[in-house]
Amino acid sequence: MTPHSAAAALALHDVSKRYGRRWALARLTYSLPAGRSLLLTGHNGSGKTTLLRMLATALSPTAGRVEVLGKDAVVHRDELRRDVALLSHASFLYEDLTAHQNLTVLARLLGHPSPKDAAEGLLGRVGLGKRSDNPVRGFSAGMRKRLAIARLLMKAPTLALLDEPFGELDPEGIREMEGIIAQLKSSGVTVVLATHLIDQGLSLCEERLHLQDGRAVLA
Numbered sequence: 001m002t003p004h005s006a007a008a009a010l011a012l013h014d015v016s017k018r019y020g021r022r023w024a025l026a027r028l029t030y031s032l033p034a035g036r037s038l039l040l041t042g043h044n045g046s047g048k049t050t051l052l053r054m055l056a057t058a059l060s061p062t063a064g065r066v067e068v069l070g071k072d073a074v075v076h077r078d079e080l081r082r083d084v085a086l087l088s089h090a091s092f093l094y095e096d097l098t099a100h101q102n103l104t105v106l107a108r109l110l111g112h113p114s115p116k117d118a119a120e121g122l123l124g125r126v127g128l129g130k131r132s133d134n135p136v137r138g139f140s141a142g143m144r145k146r147l148a149i150a151r152l153l154m155k156a157p158t159l160a161l162l163d164e165p166f167g168e169l170d171p172e173g174i175r176e177m178e179g180i181i182a183q184l185k186s187s188g189v190t191v192v193l194a195t196h197l198i199d200q201g202l203s204l205c206e207e208r209l210h211l212q213d214g215r216a217v218l219a
């Protein structure tokens with residue numbers, strides 16, 4: 001490990017990812033300094049989700065090395081999964097459980113001292129207090145997004161990877177999500193934010209990485 005990467009929240013060393021014959025990421029080298037947050041931009045299919053899933057240790061690189069919080073993301077996958085949370089299109093919600101139950105199940109898994117209170121507090125924070133006893137299967141896309149961010153907050157990660165967090169949200173939801181991301185940052189969480197809403201992203205992140213066909217280009 002170089003001295004530079006030791007201070008980095010994440011570091012990509014010549015990272016490539018291939019699906020079949022298609023290269024989704026190609027020879028990406030990048031380092032995010034500790035204490036900074038990253039805006040990830042690029043057109044549809046440019047590789048943003050692939051990169052986030054790699055940082056979440058859900059995918060391994062085809063070539064190169066990914067370091068997350070100073071650790072190799074392949075070697076230290078299990079321990080990193082405790083510190084890293086991904087808000088993604090697939091939101092890992094139990095359809096037949098209520099919003100409240102979804103969060104209490106997670107809180108118990110995490111060993112939270114008071115799962116029900118924690119769930120209730122977070123549901124209020126994401127604007128789902130009135131729907132907390134409804135099963136998720138009847139939730140709209142925006143409500144699912146709100147519950148997914150509550151799930152991420154319950155996990156209290158060191159690194160939060162947010163894939164299109166504003167998608168499906170109404171204008172009020174977008175403002176609330178901006179507030180939640182700002183709070184995460186002020187509590188010391190490193191945020192990596194992939195979004196097509198460039199203005200929102202730029203106001204929240206100090207650094208930017210723009211992907212074009214899986215390669216980094218100057219933004």
Ligand SMILES: Nc1ncnc2c1ncn2[C@@H]1O[C@H](COP(=O)(O)OP(=O)(O)OP(=O)(O)O)[C@@H](O)[C@H]1O
Pocket residue numbers: 019020022023024042043044045046047048049050051
């Ligand atoms: N599981 C997969 N199998 C095959 N190809 C894939 C797979 N996942 C992604 N790809 C391809 O990899 C490339 C990058 O996709 P990725 O989802 O990372 O892009 P993205 O920047 O997140 O796009 P969007 O803005 O549409 O969400 C695309 O060409 C895509 O078709």
